[in-house]
Amino acid sequence: MMNDISSLFPAPRQWYASWIWLGESQPNIEKLFRSRFEVPKETVARLYVTADTRYRVYLDGERLGDGPPASFPHLTYYDCYSVTLTSGWHVLAASVHFIGQNSGSRGGFLAELIDEDGNVLTATNESWLACEGRAWEIASYNFSMNHFSPYQEIFDARRMPVAWNTLDGSEEGWRQAEVITGRNGNAVPQTGPWSCLVPRDIPFLREQHLVAEKIYATGEITDLAARKRPNDLSIPLSAALAPLKYATIQHAEGFCGDDGDILMQCSTQHFDHVFDGVYCPAVILDFGRIVTGRIALDVTGPAGAQLSFGYAERLIDGHFNIAIEGSFADSYILKDGGQTWQTRAWRAFRYLRIQLRECFEPLRIHRLEVIEEQYPFVEKGRFQSSDEELQKIWEISRATLQLCAKEGLYDTPWRETAQWLGDVAAVTVPGIHTCYADLQITGKFFRQSGLTSQPTGLLSNLSNVLRTERFLGSIPDYSLWWLMGLMEHYRFSGDARWLHEFYPEAVRIIRTHRNWMTEEGLLCNVPFWMFIDWAPVDRRGFSAAYNAIFAGALKTFCEWAEHVNDSYWLNIAQSMLHRLQEAFVPMFFNEEKGVLVDAVTGQGPSATVSEHTQAAALLWDLV
Template sequence: MSFTPRDVFPPGRWRGRWIWTGRTAIGAPTAESPLGALDPAAFDGRVLFRRAFTLKTVPSSAPFRVTSDSRHVLYVNGVEAARGPARHGPRSLTYDHGDAAPLLREGENVVAVLARFHGHRTPWWEPTAWTFTLGGGSLVAELRAGDAWIVTDGSWRCAVPAAWTPSAPRSLLVSQIPEVFDARLLDPSWNLPGFDDRDWEAATVLEARAVVGGEPDARPPSDPFGPLLPRPVPPLGAEPRAARTVETDPGTRAGLAARLGAPDVVVADFGQVVSGTLRVTVRGEPGAEVSGALLEVPAPAAFDAAGGFRYTCRGRDDVFEQSDPAGGRYAVLGVPPGARVERVEVVERLRPRPEGPFFVCDDPLLNEIHRVGLRTVDLTAHDAYLDCPTREQRAWTGDSVVHQSVDLVANPDWRLARHHPSLAAQPRPDGMLPMAAAGDFADPRLPAIPDWALHWIRSVHNLHRYTGDRALVAGLMPVAEGVLRWFTPFLGRDGLLHDVTGWVLIDWSPVQVRGASAALNALYARGLQDFAEMAEWLGDLGRARWARDVHEGVRRGFESFWDGRRYRDTLTTRAASEHTSAAAVCAGLVPAGRADAVRDLLLDRDAMFTRSPMGRRGTDHGGPLASDPVTLRAEPDWDVDRLVVGAQPFFRYVVHDALALLGAAGSVAWLCRDWEALLASGPTAFRECWEGGSYCHGWSATPSRDLLVHTLGVTPAEPGYARVRVAPRLGHLRWARGAVPSPHGLITVEADRERATVDSPVPVELHHPDGTTTRLPSGGTVRW
């Protein structure tokens, strides 16, 4: 039965109550900490919950919802029904929901939950602002089975399992939590009907209380979470992928064996990067210990960035699945004498990408690049857009603009594309966005990456153009304005930003940024331009005028960077980059008379060179912690008059946009062939940089957008695709075909050197290569 959460769970108080064990992670109030203090002794704590009930008949639908602080897996009669909650900020929480009817049966049933409180910051979780009883571990759930409601309250039974040994992150950079699990100490039938839970304790109801004011109540909504809202992104899939080869090789794996402290090493090769929860089936005597991790490469240094595990066998039914997600190509396992690894798989838990959109052309290399780009984004799209599933799993504020852009043209399910900018819209008190959202690097004590917040504004602009959702965009505009106004104290009398604090990254390439950074000023101007366009669309002419006035000041000051033939990266260097020139074009800073010179610079690939500290890093060499910090930026030691700093894969989305604005969209298809180098180093997912970095990085997937947006030329002509603009610019291709999603349905385009055919549910603007335009009511075939 199909229903929405509001059909069954209207706004207001829940029926379910917050529950936990008798001890949360919040200690007693003290004079120094009147709200109580989190107790590290209770961190990484797991709690088992059960509630049995009897049904005479199975209802046609049994809607449920559940959430927790920090993680939960909900089982109905032993079958997983929900896993969450979705990544969230420190003062928000969403619930998972679904229909349990297919899992129910006549007679005895049981709802069971494995709940966990992190305590430690992780890449996907940050502590909430606890208040006496909430913020140190809690669970709430409710299920309607016919006329009966099964809700969390004091009738539930709970137990703190001894099977897990609490663990902690090794450092700020290596912040995944290892899992130590002794299967001998957990009856695997704990979540099934008939299990004897009489030795378990009654769950403790947590009555939410505030410091001052408010009426205590154990039912949500409650501080510090506020109203609990439905999960804003689709449930993740659960597709098992078995390893292609599983080999024991102690002779050549001595370094791995030493690292794992085991005599034998098993290396399971999946043949591609995978992302999800690692599952291992083992045959061994009770007490035998198997340890390991999912890695990018089978090398000892790879463990420096992996969330590993140690599993103690029970001697029967030994199937272990890690709690936390991981990514990589190789599962490396240490195995004791007498034990045998029988099966290794990863349950891929990714957001869905339904079929429909596609791209294909007569260049097989571009077809493969497009396909691998989609796979790369899929692997880095969970409950947020992640940098990589392998090392970090952080939702970086700027990276996600590429993931989102790919999804908007290649995935008909836009829920994550719509939600991620809202997830990242959690500014510091000064208005700047943290470098990453909803995780350890959202800590306000860490510096921000100012330019990443400007890429975030571009992702809001994408929502404006593609969705046409005024309410969604309007809700994000105050945060965008706060970001832009954060920069204004750095504006000098010349209209330019000077000496901006924080980590001005731009790209891993050695773009010079000291003093007045031309690339940062251009990105700021693009943000102002995007903001003004959205404000005018919303009818907010005052804020639009303010943004355009500041933009004009940057435009005038930007002339200082022009040296007569190209834009310099700073006022004190002769070094130049394609970052600065491309961003200047996208920001409307380049006068018409210079367009040819800038276009020539961007197309002169012989003059482009890239250099990145990531080339000296990586689990394939010394490990991510073994080399120079990635923040180090090379001083010019190259021929600055002849060579131009080239963009890494991430910033190429700006470069390709600039070329399209300069009338060179036909060059984009050929430029996307540069990704052949990434296919050579990782044929199943794109690496982080042209050399080095993680083996799967969503920000490297821009060809999967650009071949549809610039080569096939399909973009919104009006917000929300009220009309579609189609401007094929095939370049070296003889033909190309594709389809992109819109709020009104798929838009399909076929183009060759002579004609274009458009099948569109909305009116079409077909832009010919000669500059003329044909307007079509809803598709058709037009000869050039």
């Protein structure tokens, strides 16, 4: 039996590295790290790496990857890369972005490179060098509704150390990295706040390179100061376009192919000190569908020229406007000459607006592409119908699931990019089971969200980490959907270990709801926000829809308790379910209308009747 447990829950790996950082952990700050090391003979090595919040790691100047999957400090994922090394000297380097929206964490970087014989080639400690990532603007605009990458990236290539991630890079101005120690002075990887390190349990994202399908529009804008939100790139990127008259765009069709060589330049007439204003060229590209990816740019131009990128899922009345919905934008300020650049975070968009300012000499874009990132689903589910509209609904649904699956499962890849507990458990996971039968990403969701139990007895609304402390905003029905969803995941996968692992969380959810059950046998005046749906379902007093959802959760919990042989809580849950079933129809059925009312309050039955209440009662056999 002990051997079986060890195989299911293996001991954590032994680390030789320590967490490192440099200076303060301000929100939206970037740090650079590097280590030179010698390899005595050709070898295949493994790189173990993680960071708070995101890293981009390089070996000898070549990008290995980005990570880790978004995670809480108390459950931090790490990644593993296999690399082949020749004998001689090498450089391992990383840029680390600390987003800083979680009050319980701080910036940190952890990495070690182990050869095939088990020797440590390099590991983060005081021997590593570090410097501030001054190329990134700290005070960039924060679109606070987003939970994945809320800051606009403003990158000034003139401030980046030359060849910083290669052997040729100068180490002048670099400082000794600071080792982060725990309360007792220990420097092991389990140093707080990162108390538990776990290996990535999903595959790396799949990448493909895309160019725009067509040019939607070209034009120019007057270069004006946005005085109210001067650091928000979305304001000038949402300005209405006028026809090109003073600014220059040549060979714009190059954005849609491999030949590139697009020429752009701002107006220069103002140099006569008579002409009024500076005009900036802009192009809006249409990718034909919503994509999720990073911008990759190959450009030649003068130092100080600024290319800004705005991202929109849709146009508003035919116009590109991101200032009133999702202010997603990034900007690249050129150094002199030829250069390449990639944005640090993927964005979701169909329309990409490219705008140039502070450029009074020709700038040539040799290639602009999107590196699309997708979860590597395999299309196992099939649906075939003679009804064309129904077939299209299937295709749309499957494509939406693909867009919302990255290193987490998101309500949307665009505005919030949040792993909402109820949305994913009730809608996304069943869809993935149907379309893709993928158990890794769905299992990750249930495990990650199951470890967010809060003082309320409920689970956190979110489990992709940027905010962990907001338990007062709990949505109680989301915890019920998680409970039902995990059992459904077991039925689909046959993997029972998580039923045992998270049974205490299920008990807490039921116990918390028991506190709200009245002598009538129904839940009443449930605190917090009962979501149910965005529709105006009456939730006051005794809520019919919520009681029906709870009946479904009780049924599931009884099956769960029976599976783990817990007769104590099984008897309690069965009693609660029986009382609820007996009281439901007498409380909510309106004989005159022949329907269930949404709620009953101290003033009597609600005048509101909804589809939600009728459907929930039918689904869980209450009528």
